[in-house]
Amino acid sequence: xxxxxxxxxxxxxxxxxxxxxxxxxxxxxxxxxxxxxxxxxxxxxxxxxxxxxxxxxxxxxxxxxxxxxxxxxxxxxxxxxxxxxxxxxxxxxxxxxxxxxxxxxxxxxxxxxxxxxxxxxxxxxxxxxxxxxxxxxxxxxxxxxxxxxxxxxxxxxxxxxxxxxxxxxxxxxxxxxxxxxxxxxxxxxxxxxxxxxxxxxxxxxxxxxxxxxxxxxxxxxxxxxxxxxxxxxxxxxxxxxxxxxxxxxxxxxxxxxxxxxxxxxxxxxxxxxxxxxxxxxxxxxxxxxxxxxxxxxxxxxxxxxxxxxxxxxxxxxxxxxxxxxxxxxxxxxxxxxxxxxxxxxxxxxxxxxxxxxxxxxxxxxxxxxxxxxxxxxxxxxxxxxxxxxxxxxxxxxxxxxxxxx
Amino acid sequence: xxxxxxxxxxxxxxxxxxxxxxxxxxxxxxxxxxxxxxxxxxxxxxxxxxxxxxxxxxxxxxxxxxxxxxxxxxxxxxxxxxxxxxxxxxxxxxxxxxxxxxxxxxxxxxxxxxxxxxxxxxxxxxxxxxxxxxxxxxxxxxxxxxxxxxxxxxxxxxxxxxxxxxxxxxxxxxxxxxxxxxxxxxxxxxxxxxxxxxxxxxxxxxxxxxxxxxxxxxxxxxxxxxxxxxxxxxxxxxxxxxxxxxxxxxxxxxxxxx
Numbered sequence: 001x002x003x004x005x006x007x008x009x010x011x012x013x014x015x016x017x018x019x020x021x022x023x024x025x026x027x028x029x030x031x032x033x034x035x036x037x038x039x040x041x042x043x044x045x046x047x048x049x050x051x052x053x054x055x056x057x058x059x060x061x062x063x064x065x066x067x068x069x070x071x072x073x074x075x076x077x078x079x080x081x082x083x084x085x086x087x088x089x090x091x092x093x094x095x096x097x098x099x100x101x102x103x104x105x106x107x108x109x110x111x112x113x114x115x116x117x118x119x120x121x122x123x124x125x126x127x128x129x130x131x132x133x134x135x136x137x138x139x140x141x142x143x144x145x146x147x148x149x150x151x152x153x154x155x156x157x158x159x160x161x162x163x164x165x166x167x168x169x170x171x172x173x174x175x176x177x178x179x180x181x182x183x184x185x186x187x188x189x190x191x192x193x194x195x196x197x198x199x200x201x202x203x204x205x206x207x208x209x210x211x212x213x214x215x216x217x218x219x220x221x222x223x224x225x226x227x228x229x230x231x232x233x234x235x236x237x238x239x240x241x242x243x244x245x246x247x248x249x250x251x252x253x254x255x256x257x258x259x260x261x262x263x264x265x266x267x268x269x270x271x272x273x274x275x276x277x278x279x280x281x282x283x284x285x286x287x288x289x290x291x292x293x294x295x296x297x298x299x300x301x302x303x304x305x306x307x308x309x310x311x312x313x314x315x316x317x318x319x320x321x322x323x324x325x326x327x328x329x330x331x332x333x334x335x336x337x338x339x340x341x342x343x344x345x346x347x348x349x350x351x352x353x354x355x356x357x358x359x360x361x362x363x364x365x366x367x368x369x370x371x372x373x374x375x376x377x378x379x380x381x382x383x384x385x386x387x388x389x390x391x392x393x394x395x396x397x398x399x400x401x402x403x404x405x
Numbered sequence: 406x407x408x409x410x411x412x413x414x415x416x417x418x419x420x421x422x423x424x425x426x427x428x429x430x431x432x433x434x435x436x437x438x439x440x441x442x443x444x445x446x447x448x449x450x451x452x453x454x455x456x457x458x459x460x461x462x463x464x465x466x467x468x469x470x471x472x473x474x475x476x477x478x479x480x481x482x483x484x485x486x487x488x489x490x491x492x493x494x495x496x497x498x499x500x501x502x503x504x505x506x507x508x509x510x511x512x513x514x515x516x517x518x519x520x521x522x523x524x525x526x527x528x529x530x531x532x533x534x535x536x537x538x539x540x541x542x543x544x545x546x547x548x549x550x551x552x553x554x555x556x557x558x559x560x561x562x563x564x565x566x567x568x569x570x571x572x573x574x575x576x577x578x579x580x581x582x583x584x585x586x587x588x589x590x591x592x593x594x595x596x597x598x599x600x601x602x603x604x605x606x607x608x609x610x611x612x613x614x615x616x617x618x619x620x621x622x623x624x625x626x627x628x629x630x631x632x633x634x635x636x637x638x639x640x641x642x643x644x645x646x647x648x649x650x651x652x653x654x655x656x657x658x659x660x661x662x663x
Contacts, residue, residue, distance in 0.1 A: 026542040030525065030533070037524030315520045318481055320509020320537045322502060400476035402516055403593045 049341020139220025
């Protein structure tokens with residue numbers, strides 16, 4: 001009942017605003033002229049909202065981009081929908097090797113259509129200038145090549161069957177052979193062993209390293225030579241008649257290993273980053289500061305704008321402008337500032353991701369539409385907060401002040 | 406709307422007057438500010454009649470309550486006690502929208518500091534009361550421009566307040582006060598910020614345009630140079646009307662004192 005009355009009251013207010021004398025757009029034109037006339041404050045207000053919007057979108061985009069990197073390897077192997085690993089594994093970067101026999105055990109589990117080995121380890125690569133760089137080494141199944149990303153810029157998966165053959169990701173090529181145009185046939189020292197680049201791959205940006213070498217599983221073992229147990233993961237595809245849940249439960253029960261669906265493993269890897277790094281706090285702090293600074297700057301400037309125009313509002317009130325009309329005028333001024341500021345900030349954020357995305361260090365960072373919409377809500381909240389105090393001033397202004405000198 | 410009252414006796418002066426339309430009638434108007442021990446009574450039972458077709462000056466020392474009285478008459482302040490009626494309408498009992506609407510139709514204001522909107526040019530400033538009443542901005546500006554031509558301000562109609570002299574700004578303010586043909590024009594120190602010559606010109610304009618038989622003008626002023634424009638001078642002191650005299654009576658008193 002209370003809610004219904006409130007809604008009816010709000011509708012009444014809107015009807016009143018729309019139907020009272022002077023309700024055409026003419027008073028709004030005067031309001032806009034007042035706003036645009038004070039260019040310094042108008043620009044300051046727009047910059048305040050734009051700054052907050054830019055900060056929210058840019059920081060959230062980078063944050064989500066970083067989180068998505070935590071599961072980049074999983075995204076690059078869409079063929080497999082289950083990852084099997086040691087039960088102690090918490091993320092993609094800390095791997096406890098499995099015995100080679102585990103592959104056969106997994107293959108024997110009911111509901112498994114196929115299972116292939118997957119190797120992942122860090123390797124040291126000597127760049128063209130003699131510098132040592134840390135690189136990620138991925139070994140994919142020798143026969144099926146499951147585990148190699150599907151987008152080849154140069155070369156093909158078949159080329160990886162050659163001796164000492166490796167594929168390198170596009171961004172990694174730029175790091176190892178700085179300034180060189182991407183090409184095939186370059187040789188490189190990988191863990192002190194010769195490797196020949198036979199393919200260039202476009203892959204998902206990783207969290208820890210921007211250089212990734214892809215090769216056959218058997219070749220990868222030769223590069224690392226870390227002993228008996230070197231199987232990092234077993235990649236599994238479920239049979240059509242089984243669900244992921246059924247198969248993961250079967251593998252867990254029959255092998256004692258941990259099987260996770262790709263989405264579960266991805267979420268686990270992302271959660272690990274959230275729980276064990278200061279990244280969320282760091283980005284959260286910057287975003288909060290952006291909002292606080294936005295509210296403060298826009299609030300103060302809008303109040304200052306209204307304060308300086310208070311006498312003019314009082315004149316309009318004395319001349320016969322109603323409170324409803326004045327509310328409409330101030331709300332319009334605030335809305336215009338909000339829309340222009342939000343648009344400017346969003347445009348700046350989009351440009352940032354467009355241009356920064358060309359830098360390999362920022363590859364994969366993006367502006368999610370959900371964040372763009374959410375930041376619009378934040379901009380609206382900033383404007384609403386800023387205009388509440390200003391509206392109060394206008395509403396309660398004594399029109400008799402027009403007679404004061 | 407009730408018919409305007411007529412009055413044949415001026416209660417403030419106890420002088421019999423010819424039958425005239427009563428523009429403003431204040432009866433026992435008391436206005437207080439503050440509360441508790443800090444409460445100050447600014448108007449102490451004002452009885453005042455102002456007639457249509459006359460320019461009435463409200464004079465008195467600073468702080469005597471002149472500005473408060475015109476604010477109460479204009480409906481910008483509500484009296485604590487007493488009644489105010491304008492052209493027969495009991496405005497002191499009007500509430501909210503009705504009072505705002507009445508003010509928009511019937512009142513025009515000229516302020517000491519002009520109070521023009523800096524974002525609007527001269528013609529747009531003069532057009533504001535028409536826009537407030539619902540007229541389109543372009544039509545209102547056309548009508549205001551005609552009035553500015555009559556005030557010899559036509560060539561300045563596109564200029565902004567900061568491009569105009571004090572005298573020119575006050576002429577725009579006068580145009581704004583008159584553009585919607587209000588029945589009562591209230592001026593607060595309209596010549597205080599102007600030199601003698603410009604002040605004189607502004608007063609001539611006000612007298613010519615505002616003192617029609619169906620209109621009344623109230624002018625609060627300290628500027629004795631313009632007393633000659635008054636039809637009647639009401640003197641205030643300490644929140645009360647101490648005398649209301651015609652121009653002739655004021656001149657006689659002044660001559661006697663000399």
